[in-house]
Every structure is written in structure tokens, then in C-alpha cells.
Amino acid sequence: MTHALALADFGSFFAGGRPVKIEGESSRTVAFTRTASLPYDPNGHYHFEQAYVQYFIPAHRTQPLPLVLLHGGGMTGAMWENTPDGRPGWLQHFLHLGHAVYVVDNVERGRAGWAPFESVWSESPVIRNAEESWSLFRFGRAEDFVRREGFKGQRFPLGAFDTFIQHAVPRWIGNNDAALRGLCAVLERVGPCLLVAHSHGGEVAFRALKEKPDLVRGVIGIEPSGFAEPIRSKTVAGKPILLMYGDYLNATPLWERLVVAGREYANTLQSKGGDIETWWLAEMGIHGNSHMLMMDDNNGELARRVSQWVLARFSF
Template sequence: MTKELALADFGSFYAGGRPVRIEGQPTRDIAFTQTASLAYDPNGLYHFEQAYVQYFIPAQLAHPLPIVLLHGGGMTGAMWEQTPDGRQGWVQHFLRQGHAVYVVDNVERGRAGWAPFAQVWPEPPIIRNAEESWSLFRFGRAEDFEARRAFAGQRFPVAAFDSFIRHAVPRWLGNNDAALQGFCAVLDRVGPCLVLAHSHGGEVAYRALHARPDLVRGVIGIEPSGFSSEVVAASVAGKPFLFVYGDYLDATPLWSKLCASGAAYAEELARNGARVDTWRLADMGIAGNSHMPMMDDNSDGIAARIGAWIRGAAA
């Protein structure tokens, strides 16, 4: 039986960003419904590069530090809310464990909005297609995409793959600094916390750790693909760090490289006094996990393990 979930509070807020005045754009007539039209002037004052946060506070708190969930590249906070095949996501799992949970749509993603003007973000956006998701996220071999033939033992719900690719949203590759600033604004609002970051979110989280060392009390990196350029002992000493990796890590040269980079970063954290744990789930007897363990068929079990680690390492 699923434990009943009672909330003390929930809500949302925007954090960070900057006002931008657009000038020199041509005006034009537009029709935004079948019966409404007007002369549209895009010149004026806007606010861009903010983050959006939805938060949930359980009635019974079991841990003093909230968990801030940070999505990976080309995705939004929706990735934590529900699995593609309709099961509960990690938001609910960590709430039931007694954590306050903050779900971020960082700069340019989801409800954070985006800037359509080249003078704000000059490069065009990219968006991940289904074929790239299939191989990059280690659901199966690239040549098996059309047949949807997954790796043997794959735990990702492949039958729901078409629902999964709806998560993909545009991203601007030059916005890492803006993403850091937006996330730091979130941390300023949340206060001391643990950050749980996925993939590209790792770089933002580890950089934010150094930018806000008094607020980030530990980081859980779910297959992080980026890191801070340096590690400062004063920002990491005594803090807990967890690195979590799934299966099929030798499937592509990229993942071999990313795993090596993650191991090197973990070692650097440890050399500077951090308390570091690394889980390679397949080596722990938990086979078949993809790049998306929060969506795999054992997602609840992995969330429970992470919760137990938090209670032990981040008490």
C-alpha cells in the first residue's frame, strides 16, 4: 500500500534573471485568435534568464535539508514528476521519505520561458531527437532504434519511449553561465539544501556548490556529464557527495569518457576533504539501468537507496 502523502505547503516562484530592453525590431500585424488581431511591437522591456521552481513541503519533515532537483540537458523539471509509463516519480518518493522537495525548471526550460531575440541569445537552439535519445541514454544500440530493440535486461520502459521523447525541449548551448546564475538565485531563495542533479545539471550543480558553498550542503550526481573547472577545499571539505551510474557504460566512447571524467572529479573532491561515494549500480548487482534511473522500472528502489544514503551521510 502506498503511504498517504500529506503536505504542509506547496507552491511556486521565479528566481533570478535580468531585465532586457529590446529595440530596433520591426512592428507587424498579428492575429492571435480567429477574431483578435493587433499591431504587434516587439520593442520594449522584458525579463529573461529566470528559473521557475515548484516546491512541496511534507506535513512530517524527516530531514532538515530540502532536496533541490535539477534536470539534465534538453529536459525540464517534469522528468522528476512521473515516469513515461505512468508510475510515480522521484518527487513523490522523496516527499514520502520526509524531505521538502524543490523542482527546478532552469533558465530557458519549461515554465522558466525563453528569449526569442538574437541580441539576447545569439545562437540558435538545438533539440534532441528520438534517435539520439535512444543511443545517448543507453536504451539500446543505435542500429536497433527502428525496431525498438533494447539492450538485454534494459530497465527503462521502452514501450513508453514515445511518451518519453515528449520531454525534449529546446536548449541554447551558450547559456551555461546564465543557468548557473539562475540556479544560484534559486539557492538563495531555498537556503541550505542538498542538490540532486542529472546529467548536464551536474555542471550547474558543482559550479553552484562553489558559488554558494554555504547553501549547497551536498550533491547527488546522477550520471553527471559536467563538473566545475576547479575544486576548492573550503567549498567541499566535510560535505557528502554521491555519484550514481547505471549499466551499459561501455556502450559508446562518450560514456567511457564521461565515466572517467566523473571518477577524476570524485577523486579531486576526496583529495580536498569531501566525503565521496560512487555507485556503479551494475557492479552492485543492480543490472539494466539506463541514463534515466528516475524513470527505470526500479526507480522507486533507487530513490529508497539514495534516501538511506542521505540519512547516513548527510545527517
């Protein structure tokens, strides 16, 4: 991509959340700088559980429905912007392909902010370490992590792995319902759209399809790790849904289970009238993709394939 991109509009907004009044916390003196010290009283009114959205509208659009990009677990909307080794990410590819794009930082992630009070979120956050990322995202075998030796044919830019793990942010495991409410608030602002959801975001997206079927006109699930039950025919009938999987899917027992779950969910969606297509990239002759296929060295090609799939189903 060497040509300049003309935008008709861009900006950002917050959506959803709830007001919270904090009481009973202890006050203390804090020093913001070496010269600015003052009493800090954490008691008072706040707004938590909102989502943050940044949007980009190209001057020349190729299809009417915007793409809403939803990150996976423990990550933020930054995962769509650039690859760890500095190449354009799916945000840039989709814009150059003529799609309006809305990038979500859902509840607790990135610029959406988070609640530091146990009275709001009682559990402790978790954050993914480098070792877990290596195995879970199918970069290589666990025993090869120290040497950073990836699977044969691996397309993820392993030389930038240490940059990649900087994407990891804290997450609160019990916030799935709050994440659903946050995404639904985003949809109400955006209007009819296509959801592009990665990993844990897949469950949130399919739940949103169930809650807001008039707004979610289709779902592109990038290796979703969760789904929504039960499925009602009136929410999925006739709707295009694409599931997309990379390579090395027998690398761990977890991924073997997720593949089975994905096949079963696709079959159920089909039985309810959904227009379902599943891309098993390795079976299509596209080998070497990791769980982070929007960052792999063929991410541009994959974005073009997704765009063509969208354009075949939605046009002006």
C-alpha cells in the same frame, strides 16, 4: 505507494534573471484568434533568464535539508514527476519518504520561459531527436532503434519511449553561465539544501557548489556529464557527495570518456577533503539501469537508497 501524502505547504516562484530592453525590432499585425487581431510591437521591456521552481513540503519531514532537483540538458523539471509509463517519479518517492522537494525549471526550460530575440541569445537553439536519445541515454544500440530493441535486461520502460521523447525541449548551448546564475538565485531563495542533479545539470550543480558553498551542503550527481574546475578545498571539505551510475557504460565512446572523467573528478574531490561515494549500480548487483535511472522500473528502490544515504548524513 498507496498511502495519502499530507503536505504542509506547496507553491512556486521565479528566481533570478535580468531585465532586458528590446529595440529595433519590426512591428507587425498578429491574430491571436480568428476575431482578435491587433498590432504587435516587440520593442520594450522584458525579463529573461529566470528560473522557475515548484516546491512541496511534506507535513512529516524526515530530515531538515530540502532536496533541490535539477534536470539534465534539453529537459525540464517534469522529468522528476512521473515516469513515461505513468508510475510515480522521484518527486513523489522523495515526498513520501519525508523530504521537502524543490523542482527546478532552469533558464530557458519549461515554465522558466525563453528569449526569442537574437540580441539576447545570438545562437540558434538545438533540440534532441529520438535517435540521439536512444543511444545517448543507453536504451539500446543505435542500429536497434527502428525495432525499439533495447539492451538485454534494460529497465527503462521502452514501450513508453514515444512518450519519453516528448520531454525534449529546445536548449541554447551557450547558456551555461546563465543556468549557473539561475540556480544560484534559486539557492538564495531556498537556503541550505542538497542538490540532486542529472547529467548536464551536474556541471551546473558543481559550479553552484563552488559559488555558494554555504548553501549547497551536499551534491547527488546522477551520471553527471560535466564538472567544475578548479576545486577549492574550502568549498568541498567534509561535504557528502554521491555520484551514481547505471549500466551499459561501455555502450559508446562518449560514455567511456564520461566514466573516466567521473572517476577522476571523484578522486580529486576526495583529495580536497570531500566525503565522496560513487555507486556503480551494476557492480552493486543492480543491473539494467539506463541514463534515465529515475524513470527505470526500479526507480522507487533507487530513490529509497538515495534517501537512506541522505538520512545517514543529515538528521534533525
